[in-house]
Amino acid sequence: MADSAVKPIIELKKVKKVYGKDVVGLKDVDLAINKGEFVVIVGLSGAGKSTLLRSINRLIDVSAGDILINGESITKAKGKQLRLLRRNIGMIFQSFNLVKRSSVLRNVLTGRVAYYPTWKSSLNLFTKEDKQRAYDALQQVDLADKVYSRADELSGGQQQRVAIARVLTQNPDIILADEPTASLDPQTSRRVLSDLKMLNEKHGMTVVINLHSVQLAREFGQRVIGVRAGKIIYDGKMSDTPESTFKQIYSGGDEDE
Numbered sequence: 001m002a003d004s005a006v007k008p009i010i011e012l013k014k015v016k017k018v019y020g021k022d023v024v025g026l027k028d029v030d031l032a033i034n035k036g037e038f039v040v041i042v043g044l045s046g047a048g049k050s051t052l053l054r055s056i057n058r059l060i061d062v063s064a065g066d067i068l069i070n071g072e073s074i075t076k077a078k079g080k081q082l083r084l085l086r087r088n089i090g091m092i093f094q095s096f097n098l099v100k101r102s103s104v105l106r107n108v109l110t111g112r113v114a115y116y117p118t119w120k121s122s123l124n125l126f127t128k129e130d131k132q133r134a135y136d137a138l139q140q141v142d143l144a145d146k147v148y149s150r151a152d153e154l155s156g157g158q159q160q161r162v163a164i165a166r167v168l169t170q171n172p173d174i175i176l177a178d179e180p181t182a183s184l185d186p187q188t189s190r191r192v193l194s195d196l197k198m199l200n201e202k203h204g205m206t207v208v209i210n211l212h213s214v215q216l217a218r219e220f221g222q223r224v225i226g227v228r229a230g231k232i233i234y235d236g237k238m239s240d241t242p243e244s245t246f247k248q249i250y251s252g253g254d255e256d257e
């Protein structure tokens, strides 16, 4: 867990989320994630994985508690401070979230939008350096040959790797990935997760991923967090985690694998 000498890059303190009157999303969650970790979150459908992940960059506002990014409260942040905190957090979605009719390059360049005033980015006035940065990112996910293709001409796995190149171009310290491989076959999923691992190992980005597949969690995770009914019921090193722990996390519902 968190070394007391090192400030966690993400810290949740007694975080609670209630939807409507009484649907529990999260129940008093305490969690600390350190810079450079590669964390997978597993749990049954409806356990609260998306709520946990999306609270970190405030796509969801929590009902109580505090979330700190590099020691700064994102829960309380407003205006410019919130924008700067969010610029430092990249997001990968199950559905890729690309602009389908735009080119791959244009999609990747949107990773830089938060660095520009709106009028410049809407007029596509990206600098040469940023175009080079986007091209380099595409090379790193092995899609440099698709730079001028329309996003919707690519396969699902390729589209997700464009999203990864976009996040690399954004250059955040933290990447949150919400079921990034849920719509992909196992082989394509491994390719996508390898690219996320590359961002972690080569670029030092802290990665937190929600995964349905226990098999993939085992293959790629370093630290595993088990969520059930809005609570963290397990938190440990993947290499120390026995099969029985996964059975416990997934008990009381259909297992995924």
Ligand SMILES: Nc1ncnc2c1ncn2[C@@H]1O[C@H](COP(=O)(O)OP(=O)(O)OP(=O)(O)O)[C@@H](O)[C@H]1O
Binding pocket: 019, 020, 023, 024, 025, 043, 044, 045, 046, 047, 048, 049, 050, 051, 052
């Ligand atoms: N916008 C919402 N409005 C009301 N209830 C919600 C909303 N989003 C999530 N919930 C509820 O909160 C609980 C946690 O949902 P969440 O989506 O975080 O779980 P999950 O573990 O990510 O599930 P899945 O794997 O199916 O995506 C569930 O009971 C869910 O029905």
